[in-house]
Amino acid sequence: xxxxxxxxxxxxxxxxxxxxxxxxxxxxxxxxxxxxxxxxxxxxxxxxxxxxxxxxxxxxxxxxxxxxxxxxxxxxxxxxxxxxxxxxxxxxxxxxxxxxxxxxxxxxxxxxxxxxxxxxxxxxxxxxxxxxxxxxxxxxxxxxxxxxxxxxxxxxxxxxxxxxxxxxxxxxxxxxxxxxxxxxxxxxxxxxxxxxxxxxxxxxxxxxxxxxxxxxxxxxxxxxxxxxxxxxxxxxxxxxxxxxxxxxxxxxxxxxxxxxxxxxxxxxxxxxxxxxxxxxxxxxxxxxxxxxxxxxxxxxxxxxxxxxxxxxxxxxxxxxxxxxxxxxxxxxxx
Ligand code: SAM
Ligand code: SF4
Numbered sequence: 227x228x229x230x231x232x233x234x235x236x237x238x239x240x241x242x243x244x245x246x247x248x249x250x251x252x253x254x255x256x257x258x259x260x261x262x263x264x265x266x267x268x269x270x271x272x273x274x275x276x277x278x279x280x281x282x283x284x285x286x287x288x289x290x291x292x293x294x295x296x297x298x299x300x301x302x303x304x305x306x307x308x309x310x311x312x313x314x315x316x317x318x319x320x321x322x323x324x325x326x327x328x329x330x331x332x333x334x335x336x337x338x339x340x341x342x343x344x345x346x347x348x349x350x351x352x353x354x355x356x357x358x359x360x361x362x363x364x365x366x367x368x369x370x371x372x373x374x375x376x377x378x379x380x381x382x383x384x385x386x387x388x389x390x391x392x393x394x395x396x397x398x399x400x401x402x403x404x405x406x407x408x409x410x411x412x413x414x415x416x417x418x419x420x421x422x423x424x425x426x427x428x429x430x431x432x433x434x435x436x437x438x439x440x441x442x443x444x445x446x447x448x449x450x451x452x453x454x455x456x457x458x459x460x461x462x463x464x465x466x467x468x469x470x471x472x473x474x475x476x477x478x479x480x481x482x483x484x485x486x487x488x489x490x491x492x493x494x495x496x497x498x499x500x501x502x503x504x505x506x507x508x509x510x511x512x513x514x515x516x517x518x519x520x521x522x523x524x525x526x527x528x529x530x531x532x533x534x535x536x537x538x539x540x541x542x543x544x545x546x547x548x549x550x551x552x553x554x555x556x557x558x559x560x
Contacts, residue, residue, distance in 0.1 A: 231288040232527065234500075234534035242291045242459075242489040243284045247277060247305055249494060251298040253329055254365040255353075257391055257420045260427045261365060271494045272511060274308045280492060280510055283520050285315045287527060290322040293349075297494075300332035309343035316344040327351065327389070331367065333375025341382040348379050349416075351389045354397045355407060363396060380411075387414040394435040401440060402447055409469020416461045416474035421503075437475045444473070460487070478503070484537030490530075498530050503538020 232240040250265045251258075272280070281292055292312060299305055315321035326340070327349040340348070352372060354360050360369040379386055388408055392398065401417070408415040417440055420433050444450060450464035450473055461474035484501075491499045496511030508530035513522035 232531040248297040248302040294326040313344035330372035330375035334378040337378035337382040347385040409471035500534040
């Protein structure tokens, strides 16, 4: 088969692009943002047409999976039209998967349209099933709204994956319940470790909970059989014998997940980050705007992939309580 590929210096084929379509969000999860965030001026954002053009240039270079994220992707005005236009690459077979990560707050209104545009799987972030706790973690979120969004995605026939950030002393007494709930509903569940990205108001050292401990705790109650399901993402999966559901773990801190990295990340201003945990980046906005033809932007993409680093150097700096990377996750896109 003659599929083009972007190959990095370590021989990894780049098949997966995550695109942050906005750095804004309608929630303020404590591990992700400070309460008082300064967002980019709207004028700095690429238009949806420009985002489509950039994504399409990556697809032409062999990217098979696009994940739209943010900030909260569904707060970007008209974002469903971006899914609708990108859906054409699914129809030609050039793209295998178009998906998104969302907090679920605006999902009830758009689930049906997203499904029609070609979104078959969706990641919804949910750290607790308790309304009061949800409000505390997100600073002002309403769990009932998110549940409505989840029901709408279910009704639209999308496959749902729940992302849960494991937070010491915050939701660590709820993991069994989340496994049971996801198993009952037929959702995949993926636990994530907190990563030291961007300044937040609290202390990350206090929140950090290694997933090795989470897993050991879960195994007291559940039988988790390792499986080799590959979803193209960084999670390692197990099958929970009791529920039949998949339970995954993303362990950027305790297990170096870089060897098989097939991903790069594009921000809403057209900056390409070759690694979530490194500062090196390439500007794609200038070559995009310099010409209506894609030759310049394609050359810039290839040059950037030629600089993809081997891996990240995340360390939670316990002495100084400062982030390893100053960009928030909401800028680069989770
Ligand atoms: N707003 C959407 C959401 O919450 O799903 C999409 C963007 S959010 C940045 C993507 C994912 O990153 C979420 O699952 C969130 O829990 C996770 N996340 C945010 N900050 C993080 C951090 N510092 N460490 C680990 N995961 C983080
Ligand atoms: Fe918003 Fe998602 Fe960050 Fe929460 S994790 S503040 S929902 S971008």
